[in-house]
Structure formats: structure tokens, C-alpha cells
Amino acid sequence: MAKNKRKNRYKKHLVHLFILPAALIYGVFQLYPLISAALNSFYSFNGFERVDFIGFQNFITLFTEKPYKDFFLNAFSHNWIYFFVTVITQLIISLILALIIHSKIKGKEFFKSMFFLPKLLSVIVIGFLFSLILNPTRGALNTLLEAIGLEAFTRPWLGDMSTALLSVIFVDSWASIGFSMLIFLAGLQAIDKEIFEAARIDGANSFTVLFKITLPMIGPALMIMTVLTFIGSFETFEYVFAMQGSSGGPYYSTDVLTTFFYRLAFGTVDGGQAIGLGSAVAVVLFIIIGMATSLILFVFKRKDFER
Amino acid sequence: MKEKLLLGIFFILFSGIAAGCGNGGGSGNSSEDAVELEMYSWRTEDRSAYEEIIAAFEEENPDIKIKFNPFEATEYNTILTNALVSGTGPDIVQLRPYTGARTIADNGYLVALDDIEGLDNFDETYLEAAQGSDGNTYGIPLSLNIGLIYYNIDIFNEYGLEPPETWDDFIAVSQELKNNGVTPLSVGGREAWLLSMLHGVITPTAYGGNDFVEDITEGEADLTDPRMMESLDRMEELTEYIADDFMALDDADSTALFYTEEAAMYVNGDFQLEVLENSNPDLSIGVIPGFKEEGSDDPLVMNWVDGSYGVVEGTEHEEEALKFMEFMASPEFGQLFTDNLTRVSAVEGVTASHDIVKQIMEASEANSTPYLMLVEYGLGSPSTKGIFEDGLQGMYLGEITKEELLEQSQENAERAAEEGVEELEMIEEDE
């Protein structure tokens, strides 16, 4: 097969022009900076200039020296919380919504559009909008809770250690549910309708169909979405940054690895930069996300194989 | 084969970058008759005022044009460092005070300004805000920032209260306001830097003012000093008089609480005066510039130089840039600055037309103390100021004790000092 191709009359080297633009742009503006960022973790810096190659010293500092190790562990644990909460607030809810919309109901298109709407807004808009809504005294949420007699549930949402991170995660989920719902819907629509018909003829009720047929059929999609959520939770930056600033306030309660990276690599208004240390955080993130991606590839491979 | 392919790709990548290098750097400004100077600043909100001031300069110097180019304050450091390292940037730059300016100067990016005419228009201590480790001055200080307690005159009159002169007065007044159902004090605790500011305004008379600052600079005291603990006791005592849920309020929220007359007092810098006046023109604003120490007639005012302007080493138009520096050091500029921006100029002998600005200025000239955290602890990544103010959040939220807060801050100060030494050594090795 391949041999036949080669013998064709067209000038075969011209075909490489197909891959060249993509490889070039991607190589120069993404891969090269990524590699360079990874290498930075092995250098000491003076401002933006590399000074000396210092091996793993940045990593050692990051994991053993105060205050870096405390910051790292704190942020790392928040990424995990981010992941677990997002699985509930985003994945499970979007799956339920997809299942409902996929079932026999009226106004599918309306609901789909409604749920997808937030995805169209910029993070900067969403972050700001919710800072206003979650404002303790004049914000709509607390006012609403008071209006319907739930004063007991009003909170200083973004200024409390116990609710700040959760609030940010909810806002993130608010914006992203629509998209994951569509992915699940796509998975559901791909299931052969005849299977359902057959099951119904056999007298299976809705719940049996759900647990015995639907969920197992979209299992791979669920698995992939979980891994994607994991990656998203470790890459998360925009919502924390837009709502709580680069130090993940109050008192680092919303600090995640990317904001920690940002503070080190870019400095704060009155603090200096530490690009080497920041890059070490980036490399740790690369490794975590790289492992998760390998997992997703493994799942893909198996899915291909089953087909 | 595989290796060759990879090599090929890398060759393409790097040759692309190298080719870019050639074209990128060299394009200088094609200047006509007038020289154009580019000026970087982080004061986006002051653009129109600056443009007026620059117009005054351009009138006197028709052969020089100045392009004022302000950036978001939060991104300014990154942008400035990039521009300096790449050498493609501006001629005149705004410098962060104290450690910010020193780091840049020590790296050799700035022209020494010691011979500038008019440098003696400044108080010695203000010039320290932009001096290198070599003792030379690298920046012309622009404005003096002053931390203040603003108060609402109408509310004070309504309850027959006088503006407090000491800490004890302050607590008495706050208690009285609280008894009457008025929120005594508005602070935006969600933005940690405001807590540092609060500490700087409220506590100098608790830690012993300039004596303690001197002990710190001479290494005879550190942050675990009992005097520092007293300042934290004061911060803690304050809690019950600050607006509910103040840890969830940002700068804008706390400002709004004050100008909507829900809170009677408000701590922030003098630079908020214009915002307050614009937001509510009917507000009757009074200021308490600081508390009086025992045995002193003048309140102790916390001030610091906000930023200064320096000339970039290697600029093609050094002569013209220096001319503008001279202008910035002149009383004429100071006056323009004060009039246009209702801020306190760092130039001596400027008179303010705005009553409040005048009051602040006089108070600060009579008796002042530096912003301890900014001036002495701005160093490091993370800076000790950052650790301290974030720690204050932790203290108010009950996450850490005052002792822990001071210990962590001191620990970081020691680490940051070491970091600084290492950096200096690296620079010396370079040269």
C-alpha cells in the first residue's frame, strides 16, 4: 500500500508542505517555550537572566525549605480538593443534566442553550460578576438568601477560609457544566437506539436501563472526562486569579500550584521574581499532568482495541 | 533516521528564532527634528494629568516629545524587567520604591542622577527611595504617599465626636460610634496590602515609632521584638470596630462603605482622596494623619515615596531624558503634580491648594515615620511584607497566632536577606 503511494506521479516531497506550517508554528510558539521553561528549573536567575546551572537545587529548595515547601503542599492539596469537588459539582451534575435532556422531554434546545450560555462569557467577566454577586453585604446571593428567609446560610463567601475555595470551584463549574454536558450528550447520542428498544421490549424499567445499559455504555466517556477534569483541576488558574488574586487569598486558602508558580515567576508588586523556583513548580506540574495524560491515552488505546 | 528527523525539526525551530533575532533588535526610532522619549509608568489612572504636565514641559522644550505609556500596576514589574533586559524599551521608567529601584540600579540598568540640578529640592530620606547599594541616586522621587484615617465629618458631628488624637481616643470614639449603631471603621481585608497599610497607619505609636525603625535598620531589633507584638495586640483590639465580614471586602467595597456613609472612618492612602471626592461629591471628608505619641504635639504620620522616575542606561537620548529629570525635580513640576493630581509632591516648598492635601502635607513635614513594612521588608521572593500581610489575614481569620505571624515573618526576612546576598554575589561574578 505505502509502496504504491510512493510510486505515484506527483512530486512526493511537496506533500511535506502539509505538515510544515503546523509543525513550525507549534514548535516555535509552544514546544520551544515549554522546553525552555522546563530547562529554566535547573538554573539560578538574576531577574530574567540565567546565571548558573545548579542541577536540582531549585527542586530541593522547593521541597525542603520554608516557606516554599509549605506553600507547595498547601497549593498541591488545594488542587486535589479542586479535583474532587469539581467531579461532583461539574461532572456528576453535567451527566445528570445530559441524561435528563437526552430523555423524553420538551424544550431540549432551550435547556441546552441555557446551560451552555455561561461558557460564552470571558473568565474575567465571570470572575468579576461573581465577586459582585458574592459580596457579603450588597451581593445578590446573600440578599437573596435573606429575602427567602435563609439568613442562617449567608456567608462572607470569598473572605472565609472554609468557603473561599469552594466558591471559586462553584463559579468555575457554573461556567463549565454546559460544555461537559454537551460531551456527555454526544456520548449518549452515539449509543445505538436499538439497544434501548430491545431493553424496553424485554420490560426493563428506566432505572435498569440507566444502570445496566446507559452508564456502562458511556463508561469510557466518563473515564476520559474524569481524567480531563483532573488535568483541568491542576492547570486551573484563571478563576482563582480573577477572583482571589495571585496570592490565592484569604491567607492562601485558594492558592493553587499555578498561582504559586505565578507569584514566583512574575513576582508580586513588592516582591522579587524567582524564575528558577517557579519553573521547578512548572516542571512538577508537567509531570503530574503528563502522568494523567498517559492514563487518558491508555484508555483511548483500549477503546480503539475493543472496536 | 529518527534522530535526523528530530535534528531537522530542531534546526528549523532554532533557525527560525535566530532569523528573527536579526530583524528584531535593531529598529531604532526614526526621529525627525524632535526627539521622542518613551516613558513607562504604572499609573494608568493618571494618564490625562500626566499628559497635561508633559505638555507644559514640551512647551518649554519644543525639540523633545514625551510619550507617556502606562501599564496595569500588577503587570508593571514584569513588563519593566522584560523591557530592560531586552534593551528595546523606554527611555524613562517609573521605579518601585526602595528595594524595587535598588535591584534595578544594582543591575546597571539606570543612569546615576547625582549631578542633576534640583536634587537638593528633595529631603535626603526621600532620595533613599531610589538609591543603589553604591549610594548613588538613580531616580527622582515623584510623590509622597501618606497613610491616613479618613473620617466622615457629618457623622462625627451628629454624635458630638472629635477626631481622635491618640490610640485611646480612637478606641473611645469607635466604641461610641459602635454604641450608636454606626460601623466605626472600614477596611478591605480581602486585599492583604491594605492590612499592611492599616498596620502602618494605626500602630507606629504602639511599636515606638522611629526608635524601633532605627533599631531594625541597625540590626538591634527584629520582628519578634516585644514592641512588634504590641503593634499586633493593637491590630487585634481593632477587630471589633471594623465592618462586619471585612475579610470579604476588597478595596473598592471598603471605599464604598465609607463614601456611602455607612462607615464613619476608613484607612487608606492619600491617593484615595480623589476617588472619594469623585464618588460622592457631598461627602464631608476629614483626615486624621496619625496618632500622637506621648509627649509630642504632632501626630506621627506614616509616609513613603511612592515611585520615582529614572533614566535607562544606554538610551540614545540620555541628554534629553536628563533634561526631563531636571524638570521633574523642579518646584514647577511639583506644583503641577500637586495641582493636577491632588497628591503630595516629593519636591520641597510646593504648596497645595486643596485644604486636605495641605493639612496632610504639613502634618507629614512636622513629624513622620517610614512605612516600615514597605521600606525595610520589601525584599525577597516572597517578600517579607507579603508574608506579613498575608499572615495578618491569617490572624484575623483565626488561622495563626500573633506569635506565629511574627516568627514566620522574621524567618522569611532572614531568608530574604540571604537571597539578596546571593544575588549580589552573582552580579559581582558576572562583572
Next chain:
Amino acid sequence: MKTNPLLQTIKYTVLALFTFVFGYPIFLMIVSSFKENAEIFTNPLSLPTSFNLDNYIEVWEVVNFSNYIVNSIIVSASAVFIVLFVSSLAGYYLSRYKFKWNPYLLAFFMIGLMLPMKLAVIPLYMTMLKLGLVDTLFALIFIYVAGGIPFAVFLFYGFFRTVPRALEDSARLDGCNDFQVYYRIVLPIMKPAISIVGIVNLINVWNDFFYPLIFIRTDSLSTIPLGMLTLFGEYDTQWNLLFAGLTLSSLPMIIAFLFASRQFMDSLTEGAVK
């Protein structure tokens, strides 16, 4: 077919609840943009007492909005078009030609899919500096194209593998060269893949504020989200203006969505299955 009435009620209740959850904040944003500042503070939940466009007029006057829209359109349109063009070519190359190095090329693109590009922003900045692209719209376009390529290449690669070759082969026999085959035969049948890549990239690019924040310095080159950021900084106590700004900046996307929501979502669901 019979439906369980109780179950239906529960379903509609859930849907109604979530419609509220998703719609209300946006509704609130739009409604508040017509209010006066004091009104927002005293009655945050009520409807505005009068509908006037004062806030919008004021925001429009202080912010260079028309400029921002033009920049956003230039950047988004170019970035999306280039991503589609180069990635579909690359995907086609990878799936249709069996060169020895193709698996390595796939892995090469895979790295970008795995790693968050934001962490590489400092070297990226230095690269842009060397190329003299800082503070130009080209910087943004290149970054978004580079960022969009890995996902797009994979989607196109997967898509082409599901399309039978027979069509192309017969076209070749008719004397078409590679580019003609690609242009006449391949492009038309990959509409679903094109729309999903296009829409995902459009949403991302249009709303991004991170890269403009770092790479754009001149106000006249700002995109909408960056321009809004400046507005937030300058008017942080005037909520009425802020809400008007938020609404204004979201409007172009919402209008586009209202006109084409069906195609929008259908292509997303169709594209994802492939």
C-alpha cells in the same frame, strides 16, 4: 410510549432549577447595567426603576470599545482560520501518508496537548521579544494558533481515519494532484470537524485575557477582555458602569450564539463523537 408523571415532574424541576442557576447571574448582570449606582446598592435584586442607556453611553465614551471589538475580531478570525487551515493539512498528512516518522510527529503534537502553555509564558515572551512581536496583534495570533494546533491536529487526524479513502483515490485517478484532492474532496466532507475545532477555538480566543495582559501594551491594540480589565481598575466603585461594561463585552458572543445556537451545539455534539 408511557412516561412516569412523577419522574417527568422531577426532571422538569431539575431543569427549571438549573435554568435559574445559569440564567439568573447573566440576567442580573444585564438588569443591573440599566440601574443607577445607588439603586444597585440599595436594591440589588429588584428590576430597574427606569430603562435608560446612560451607563452604556458613559462606558462607551470612556472606553475605546469599538477599537477593542475590531481587535478581538481580527485576532479571533485570523487565529481560528489559521488553526483550521494548518491543522487540517497536518491531520490529513498524518492519517493519509504512512511515513516512518508519523508516530513521532504525533507524539510531538501530543506534548502540547498535555502541558499547560501558561507555564511557558516567560520563554514565550523572550521569543516574542526576539522576533519583535511584543505589543502586536501578531503575537496573540501566533500564540493562539500554536495553542490551538495540538487539539485540532488530533481531532482532524481522528476524523480522517474514519473517512474512507475510496473517494480520494478515485479523484487521484481522475488526475487531481494532492492539493486538489484535499481542497475539492476532503474539505467539503469534514464540516463537522471544522465546526467543532472552529467553535472551541473561537470561544477560547475571544475570551482570553491572560495573553493580551502580558503581550499587549498599547491601549489601541487591546482586545475586549483586556480593555474590560482596565475599566475595572479605573471604575472599581461604580458598579453600574461595571455591569454595563460586563454586558457590553459579553454581547457579541451572546448575539452570535442566539443566531446560531443550534448549529453551535449540534456541531459540538456531532464533532465529539467522531
